[in-house]
Amino acid sequence: MRLCIVLMVLVLLPSVASAQARIALLIGNQGYAAKVGRLKNPHSDVLLVGAALRSLGFKVTELKDADYRSTDAAIKRHIAMVRREGQGAISFVYYSGHGAADPDTKINYLIPVDVANADDEDLWNYSINLNTLVENLRAQAPGATHYVVFDACRNELNLTRKGQKALTEKGFVPMAYTPGVMVAYATAPGGTASDTGTGGGTYAKTLADEIMKPGVDSMLVFTRVARRVQHEIGQDPFLSASTMPEIYFAGNGPSAPPPQPDKSELERAWEFIKETDDPARLEAFVKRFPDAPYAEMARARLEELRKKTAAAAVPQRSSPTAPSGASSAPSPEGRGWLGVKINNIDQSTAERLGLADTRGALITEITSPGPAAEARLQAGDVILSIDKRVVADARDFAQQIANLLRTAKSCWVSSATERKQLWWPRSASFQPSILYAATNLQ
DSSP states (O other): OOEEEEEEEEEOOSOOOSSOOEEEEEEEOOOOOTTTOOOSSHHHHHHHHHHHHHHTTOEEEEEESOOHHHHHHHHHHHHHHHHHHOTTOEEEEEEESOEEEOTTTOOEEEOOTTOOOOBHHHHGGGSEEHHHHHHHHHHHOTTSEEEEEEEEEESOOOOEETTEEOSSOOSOOOOOOOTTEEEEESSSTTOOOOOOOSSSOHHHHHHHHHTTOTTOBHHHHHHHHHHHHHHHHOOOOEEEOOOOOOOBTTOSSTTSSSOOSOHHHHHHHHHHHTTOOOHHHHHHHHHHSTTSHHHHHHHHHHHHHHHHHHHHTSOOOOOTTSOTTOOSSOOHHHHHHHOEEEEOOOHHHHHHHTOSSSOSEEEEEEOSSSHHHHTTOOTTOEEOEETTEEOOSHHHHHHHHHHHHTTOSEEEEEOSSOEEEEEOOTTOOOOHHHHHHHHTOO
């Protein structure tokens, strides 16, 4: 299961100065121990949001893979800097990484990378208390307006209770309502959401885009982010707020800083290339608009593509269990049809997931768009049966799907907790060998 909680807290002021000091602290944690659950997007999330905030005049401090001490120290330094700026300062704290709530105390926590495991008897003692963080911002820098965004869209958290896998108690718990504070979640309290995306998560990409649009009040910025996230990936963001001051991150009107090129031309160019995987187009955009706010995001995307290209150049070992002539690397055709990569389940994985035995197929990657993504299958799901037929292993999963493709338009796949319907294009002609290649069996 995948949990995605984004919490944004805004401490309200009766008025906002026209020229505010802008200070931001961004924390991205992804290098967790295997027993906690490694992540892939937080560093990219920080890169995207940081580039947008710098273009808006924020002094940005970035922290990646932070342990408890460095996180605690960075938060204290940030509060002190904001307090020194006095009345009218704007504070922005963004966190991307694992987060959870203690189901007994209902207190929310941010999980640093030096936590050894996610057993809840130890977890809360070595994590950052979110409730305390919010209260310290309000109490120690009362003259500022504080935006605190928690982007914890992480399904890989291996939270356990008394040695058993915890499947339903990993979400944030809504904080008690306080006058003058706005709280926004990227999904309903305690709900689950998908952590898909290349080069950053959906919420981070949307926030980085919406926050740079001129003439949009801060409340509307986050409302638009929530609407887009709901439309794009089906999450149901939740907002709770009282009266808010008017703050325009990108200025209130065309004359407000920062200056930009012809907006219509820039917007059209960015809309055309922002999701591209073509480095040449990104380079052309940066050359044409070198000083535009979107240029930093284009450079970040270009760097991400270069890293992916370098990683893809490393040869993969061949699969001893794949059929003759089938590569162990995922076939573009195979992954294009189903959009899923699966592996067998070994004994240690079965024990970690609380399974009775090693039967089933473990989903390790979902490609979007694709049939698997449309069915809301997620990395980390264990497929135990297809149309009520037991799945023995990854090879059996591929064979059952291949057989069904000849006569059916869809099938029902069952995990330990739910059933989902998987559809495929009726014109698709699957071959078992392609499916075996797509599973990348180890």
